[in-house]
Amino acid sequence: MKEYYPKKGRVILHVDMNSFYASVECAYNPLLKGKPLAIAGNVEERKGIIVTCSYEARKFGVKTTMPLWEAKKLCPRLTIMPPNFDRYRKASLELFAILNEFSPLVEPISIDEGYVDITDSYDLGSPIHIAEMIQKSVMERLDLPCSIGIAPNKFLAKMASDLKKPMGITILRKRDIPAILWPMEIEEMHGIGKKTGEKLRAIGIITIKDLARGDSVQLKAVLGINGKRLKERANGEDKRIVDPDAANEFKSIGNSTTLPKDIANQQELCSILDSLAFKVATRMKVKHVHALAIAVTIRYQNRKNNSKSMKLINPIKTQSELFEMSKQLFLKAWNGNAVRLLGVTATELVDNNIVAKQLDLFSYEKEAEKEPLLKTISALKEKYGASIIENAGDRSDWKGEENIGTSTSFNKDFLQGKKFF
Template sequence: MGQHETYRDTENGALEWKGPAIGLLDLDAFFASVEQLDHPDWRGKPVIVGGSSKKRGVVSTASYEARRFGVHSAMPAFQAERLCPQAIWTQGRYERYHEMSDIVMSFLLDETPLVEQVSIDEAFFDVTPGRFSRENPVAICARVQARVAELGITCSIGVGPNKTVAKIASEQEKPRGLTAVWPGTERKFLAPLPVGAMSGIGTATQAKLEGMGIKTLGQLSRLSCTDAQRMFGVAGPRMVMRAAGLERSAVAAAAEHEVPKSVSNERTFGEDLINEDEVKAAVMHISGLVGRRLRTKGLKGRTVTLKLKYDARTGHTAQAALPSRTDQESVFGREALRLLPQIWSPGMKVRLLGVGVSGFDEAEPVQLGLFQTDQEVRDEKAERLAAATDALKARFGDDSVRYGRDLRFDGRVSDTQPMNKEKF
């Protein structure tokens, strides 16, 4: 366990923690670890969860055995196959991963009600002494880590006075790491680390900082707030404060039925779409997937986003506000089609296409009319049809009712299993 000692409990000889204690639990190579747990003969072997190279698949997670060959998340499958030809590939079973994730999160909730899950395999938690327990935060983290290990998977935990320190600490000794950054040692811990170690600093910001001669978080912490704001806008001073370990962050307890900020779906196509009819059909096909998820969750949004990728690296998005909140693909899908000319022209190749809906709590104007327009009548019929097809799919399965726009993409999308695109 990594420790940065400052305080000692003179009564029992154990280190004493004074002040906020925020942890970050990160499940190690989570998807691949679950697969190795459920397939004992895969243990100790390189395992890759992702889609095949024949359908432009990407790596979702690689076991540590595969990582030794240079394989990592988001890597194109064809590249991973070259690096580790002996790897065992599986498309993944996300219901199983969610089941295991829920169990791990329950371990955290046994220790504190302040648990903020940020992804299927990561969560912040508050174990500040005296808030819900007088126990040493490191002892609590060790107990959680042991309980996770009993499941047959592992996790790494970082604990420190704030979220930034906890997140960076969790990445220091993976896998099975437990790194504690004790109050008063934050700056010493952060100073030698590269600026890229801090979340929120992407490649462009890192390059800009390095152009200024700033390569470590210690150097960044000495940048004046005036210069930081001039170079990076309003986010600059906060970036400097975080680099100095001075962030003050709170862990928000998740609401029982937390509302996401957005719901979206995207698909990568085995072969590029070029034909205008096919691109438009893809927009409506993916809108239909989003619409059903919205209705299942009881959400209606007022902002629609269209995302296109033309190749592995290049893409654009367009966004528009709707007159009122909706969960109907006939409405937000139509708006997505209107956005299409902003970021695509006939003849351009489309590798990936996504549609998202957000603005679930946005205010909307109230307009009263005496008569329905023709479009409103069509939308009302589409809403009734959507409700009927949702009911049939819920009872007989997703393939029980399908539109032509869906059938035309059978076997033409990447077999990388998409995670639910819900952002909180």
């Protein structure tokens, strides 16, 4: 079978689960199969937003992040379920365990997608045969559908897996790029968000082909260093390796200060925490990262240290979020004595391009508070057109080099430290 593999290049698969949360629920309860199904919060109160939905629901126009009331209007027979993140984590771990049976080079990108380098797995069969075995194994053992892209690099594998859903297997070679990728609209390219697409269209780049043949100097002027990288991707160039340890990277950004005098006043100490949170948030913004955990260090006048840390349900990055979390930790750890030093550290940092907020029930409640506003926006759009108002969250300049970017993704911190082989 070695003849089916390149002598010098790589063979990389991108395995992308189809409508993951909804599919897991259908696997758990087969009676849900074939029905329009959505995962959302505050089911009893009909509040919140859609996290993901089945393909049957999508036929009615139901979409991810859509307000629940709007989804029910489009599909009155929509079955709505609250999320079960423990169930999804378990299914994800089982998925990656299966992938590691085919190659030790498996890189989880999010809970529901990952890359597999099968270059040295030729003894198992041809690339298409391995992809078929993976798809069959995941379906038979987990009762979950997936789409798989086969390509010589990560970018092309990701693009390939998006071409046929659900349950598709697509081979995308470099020689296929002019016929398959180049005619596509620029926003359909992985790594290009709405705002970047607008910038490119402003200079006459409408399709991926236009980008592939674009002027490098002009692209750099418009997009900075990303312009060169995007042009390389449009031409099928991507030298990134499949890194099994990518989910185990631990990084941190912290800031501490020795106080000019020992302070025991809670209000003053919280003000200092706020200042430290601002400094940490500023550095995080420069490095384009979110934090999955946070730590607070307290040194008392007797020079004894007390540190407390916690993992976060959702990634955070703003000053207000960092301050709120660090304040909670501080009040739990502080014994009331005078403090000599305070420190705030954001840990387990994840690049903005690969972070996707885990929508828990608390998040749904916050989103539900916006429901009257969402209704007003919906009415305005219906009257004056869809472009009359845009959500600031939609104006992301970047979908992300490793965006978990699917509608069913959340952070992969639960995969850290896991070994599947």
